[in-house]
Amino acid sequence: xxAVAITIDSPLEPLATQRSSARLWTLITVSLxxxxxxxxxxxxxxxxxxxxxxxxxxxxxxxxxxSSYILVFAALLLAGGRLADVFGLRRLFMVGLxxxxxxxxxxxLSGSVDFLIAFRALQGLGAALLTPTTLAIISASYRDxxxxxxxxxxxSAVGALALAFGPLLGGFLSEDLSWHWIFxxxxxxGLATLALSYRTVPELGARQRRRLDWAGVLSSxxxxxxxxxxxxxxxxxxxxxxxxxxxxxLAALAGLIFVLVERSQADPMVDLSLLRSRTFTGGVVxxxxxxxxxxxxxxxxxxxxQNVLHFSAIKAGVAFVPMAVLMAAGASLSDRVAAAVGAYxxxxxAMLLMGGGIASVGLLGTGARFWELMxxxxxxxxxxxxxxxxxxxxxGVLPEDRSGVASAVFNASREVxxxxxxxxxxxxxxARRTAELRLGRGPVTAYLDGFHLAVVVAGILVASGGxxxxxxxxxxxxxxxxxxxxxxxxx
Numbered sequence: 001x002x003a004v005a006i007t008i009d010s011p012l013e014p015l016a017t018q019r020s021s022a023r024l025w026t027l028i029t030v031s032l033x034x035x036x037x038x039x040x041x042x043x044x045x046x047x048x049x050x051x052x053x054x055x056x057x058x059x060x061x062x063x064x065x066x067s068s069y070i071l072v073f074a075a076l077l078l079a080g081g082r083l084a085d086v087f088g089l090r091r092l093f094m095v096g097l098x099x100x101x102x103x104x105x106x107x108x109l110s111g112s113v114d115f116l117i118a119f120r121a122l123q124g125l126g127a128a129l130l131t132p133t134t135l136a137i138i139s140a141s142y143r144d145x146x147x148x149x150x151x152x153x154x155x156s157a158v159g160a161l162a163l164a165f166g167p168l169l170g171g172f173l174s175e176d177l178s179w180h181w182i183f184x185x186x187x188x189x190g191l192a193t194l195a196l197s198y199r200t201v202p203e204l205g206a207r208q209r210r211r212l213d214w215a216g217v218l219s220s221x222x223x224x225x226x227x228x229x230x231x232x233x234x235x236x237x238x239x240x241x242x243x244x245x246x247x248x249x250l251a252a253l254a255g256l257i258f259v260l261v262e263r264s265q266a267d268p269m270v271d272l273s274l275l276r277s278r279t280f281t282g283g284v285v286x287x288x289x290x291x292x293x294x295x296x297x298x299x300x301x302x303x304x305x306q307n308v309l310h311f312s313a314i315k316a317g318v319a320f321v322p323m324a325v326l327m328a329a330g331a332s333l334s335d336r337v338a339a340a341v342g343a344y345x346x347x348x349x350a351m352l353l354m355g356g357g358i359a360s361v362g363l364l365g366t367g368a369r370f371w372e373l374m375x376x377x378x379x380x381x382x383x384x385x386x387x388x389x390x391x392x393x394x395x396g397v398l399p400e401d402r403s404g405v406a407s408a409v410f411n412a413s414r415e416v417x418x419x420x421x422x423x424x425x426x427x428x429x430x431a432r433r434t435a436e437l438r439l440g441r442g443p444v445t446a447y448l449d450g451f452h453l454a455v456v457v458a459g460i461l462v463a464s465g466g467x468x469x470x471x472x473x474x475x476x477x478x479x480x481x482x483x484x485x486x487x488x489x490x491x
Contacts, residue, residue: 023141025200027151030134031158032193033097036186037127038162039169040104041069043182047174051116054179061113067232068117072124073131074415075225079217081132081408082269086212089133089140090201096130097197101190108183135407137201139395149335149392156388157328160381164324167302167317216269219258224412226251231419235426270409282472283394287410288417289465290351290387293458294380296421297358300429304451305373308366308444319373323381330385338389344473347390351466354383359459362452366444393473421458429454 044051044066052062084092103122110116138155142148173181230247237244262268274280298320305316330350338346357379364373394410433450441449 022200022202023151025196026137026141026202027154029193029196029200030093030137031155032189032196033093033130034134034155035158035162036189036193037100037131038159039166040100040123040127040183040186042163042166043170043173043185047170047179047182050174050179055113055116057113061117063232063236064117065113065120068121069124069127070415070419071225071228071232072121073127074228074412074419075221076125076128077132077408077412077415078220078224078269080128080130081136082213082217083129084133084136084408088203089137090197090203092129093133093137093201094194094197096126096128096133097190097194098126100126100130101187101194102126104183104186104190108180108187131411132408135391135395135410139407141202145392146335146339148395149338149389152392152395153331153333153335153388156334156391157331157385160324160327160331160385163298164321164328167320168314169317171312171314171317211267213261213265213267213269215261216258216265219254219261220269222254223251223258224416226254227416228419231416231423234423278472279393282468283390284409284413286347286351286465286469286472287390287394288413288420289461289468290354290384290390291414291417292421292424293355293358293462293465294384294421295418296425297361297380297455297458299422300425300451300454301361304364304448308448308451309368315370319370319377322374323377326378326381327385330382331388332385334386334388335392337386342473343389343393344470347387347393347473348466348470350383350386351469352383352463354380354387355459355461355463355466357383357459358462359456361455362459366448387469390469390473425454425458428457 048062048066051057051065055061057065080092080096100123103119103126107116107119107123110119134155135152138151139148142151169185170182173179173185226247226249230244230251233241233247234244259272262270262272302316302320305311305319311319334346334350357376360376360379364376391410395407429447429450431450432453433446436446436449437443
């Protein structure tokens with residue numbers, strides 16, 4: 001029998017095009033929101049000395065300017081995801097975006113440390129409501145696995161660009177204008193995104209009446225809040241201090257209560273049976289090792305550039321731009337690479353490459369020039385970008401009606417792992433530096449020895465995440481369809 005191709009001018013074609021265009025505008029909107037929150041998360045770091053001088057802050061005061069945001073954001077991420085599933089993604093997206101924009105304006109207007117810390121905490125609340133909805137909206141808007149992977153890659157590329165321009169923009173604004181502008185810059189972006197969201201983000205989620213699960217919300221908030229507080233305060237006041245030990249004890253107790261509550265719920269906030277999925281559990285572990293290494297090394301490399309190589313804040317920011325641009329480029333290509341060779345190969349090898357790049361930073365000394373940094377930074381950027389299919393795979397194994405919590409689990413895992421990375425790598429660096437000082441080494445040499453050991457440890461951990469990803473994602477297989485290769489996920 002001969003196949004005959006017949007072309008029909010169907011009225012459904014313009015509708016399909018329109019739907020594709022609407023999804024694109026939705027992706028642009030959530031990517032803008034992501035850009036703003038990611039930018040705010042790191043733009044403040046290089047402006048800290050300026051804020052400290054202007055407001056005459058103590059060390060404790062400046063620590064809480066940074067930590068108040070992180071603490072509220074990390075503590076309420078899972079709660080924000082659950083609220084999105086109960087009340088609807090679009091509603092929580094707009095509420096979180098509006099709150100984040102307003103609190104940015106108020107933070108910029110602050111003239112005292114107390115108000116600045118309070119409005120930074122309010123920013124954290126807005127981000128906790130907003131962030132889980134971004135990936136969830138993408139997941140709900142792009143149902144086809146191939147299209148969803150491409151959308152997640154675009155979203156991730158935008159986040160990488162925010163990481164690149166955050167330090168650069170923060171250095172420029174704080175040195176040439178005023179530190180207030182690092183918050184004011186969010187206002188026009190937030191208002192434009194809010195206007196776009198009203199027109200472009202469809203009403204998603206909350207199709208059926210659901211219980212809020214207050215016990216799960218409260219216990220998860222206490223667990224994440226206690227853990228985050230302990231990780232923030234430990235390096236400052238000592239790991240054996242009463243407040244740090246009490247916060248870790250609270251986190252452990254609340255975590256246990258959360259597990260017991262979720263196991264007894266008919267409609268749990270987080271379905272703990274997902275932990276039996278090799279893809280989900282292994283994917284989250286690999287993701288945490290990725291964040292552990294990248295966030296930790298990003299923080300301490302910034303100190304190395306400014307305190308050892310004596311780069312200005314702006315020059316240090318510029319040094320990270322090629323890394324993040326290459327990460328964005330790798331992210332934009334990652335879905336096609338994964339479709340061609342398999343997600344487990346592309347992610348596993350990319351994390352091994354990234355780990356090698358991080359460890360190679362340990363070859364840099366006190367006289368390293370700007371261009372000598374670039375090979376290591378380029379390898380880290382490319383490897384980091386090509387790991388993005390890990391995100392799409394984790395989302396793919398979670399129920400669609402819990403997309404908000406699914407996104408929150410992803411972001412909470414990454415945020416806590418990033419804090420752990422800064423903490424653990426900081427402990428390794430400090431211990432080695434102290435040992436070298438006792439041997440009579442100079443302060444710079446001792447710090448550099450500690451830094452070198454820290455980046456090697458970080459590189460090994462990221463590379464081990466590549467092995468975990470290889471094993472975990474092998475439970476996915478590609479199936480050819482008329483629409484292209486599709487990932488099927490095995491529990």
